[in-house]
Amino acid sequence: MLDYKVRTYEEAIEVIKEIGFLPLTQLVPNYPSLDSITSKEHWHTGSELDPWLWRAIFPGDGVAAYGKFVKKKSVLISSELLPLTRSTLGSPRSVNERYQDGLMSREAVELYTLISENEGIDTRVLRVQAGMKDKDMKKPFDNGLLELQGFMDIVVSGTKAKTNEAGEKNGWSSTSFETMDYWAEKNKIGKATIKVDKAKMKLKDHFTSFCSPETMKAIYKIFKF
Structure with missing residues (x-):
């Protein structure tokens, strides 16, 4: 595994920029994840060294897109790698078009509509x-x-604290969402206009430059090379 030891948020940003794809927890054999490169003792402490808090700061700062993009697991994808990844894993067709073809549920379409009308909406709301x-x-x-x-x-755009009528924090923070198009445009990230075959080739070259053959087997499955 690539040997990273991260203590601060700034150091984590450098790792994300370097490798482009960082799962929150182990997803790929012999490949870094946010929990593997950080100290367990800092998780869920609420301090500035808490990686659990960083996960929602990365998208807020435009460093990386964050969400359950792969195998229903949370991953961070760098702004630089995002257009290639969207071309590979996303769809050029609209949510409604996919719904008409039976590829999306009615609930997903309704949620997408609400999110697009209320960018940054709290999950509870x-x-x-x-x-x-x-x-x-x-x-x-x-x-x-x-x-x-x-x-x-x-994409997860951040977290919002639950507050009482006095405006005091009262309970767990919840996730907020934005449409990927809105988040990408806001952070001046290019659209996924590159053709799928070319995007896959560029991604393959990127990961091959630092991943072992064993790791690449899993990468192949994730990105459907």
């Missing part, structure tokens, strides 16, 4: 507005968000 607050709607809600992230239609 989104669930209420979608009419999915009831317990039996949690699974369709979660699955809809996973579908949209899997096609790279939406």
Whole structure:
């Protein structure tokens, strides 16, 4: 495995810029993940050294897109690598077009519409507005968000703290979402206009330059080389 030892947020940014693709937890054999390159003792401490907090700061700073883009697992994709990755894993067709062809659920389409109308919407607010607050709607809600992230239609834009009427923090922070198009444009990232074959070739060259043959087997499956 590439041997990175990261202590600060700034050091983590350098790793993301270098390798371009960083899972939150182990996803690829002999390949870094945010939890493998940082100290376990800093996780969930709430300090400036807490990588769990960084995951929501990276997209806010435009350093990397963050979401469950691969195998329903959370990953960070650098701004530089994002156009290639979107061409490879995403779809050039709209959410509605895919829905008409049976490739997207009705819930996913409804959630995408709400997110596009309320960029940066809090997950709790989104669930209420979608009419999915009831317990039996949690699974369709979660699955809809996973579908949209899997096609790279939406991105985690950050987290929002739960507050009481006095404005004091009261409970766990929740995720907020933006459409990928909005996030990319806001951070001046080029659109995914490159052809799929060329994007795959560039990604393959990128990962081959520092990954072992064993690691590349898993990379091949992820990016469908």
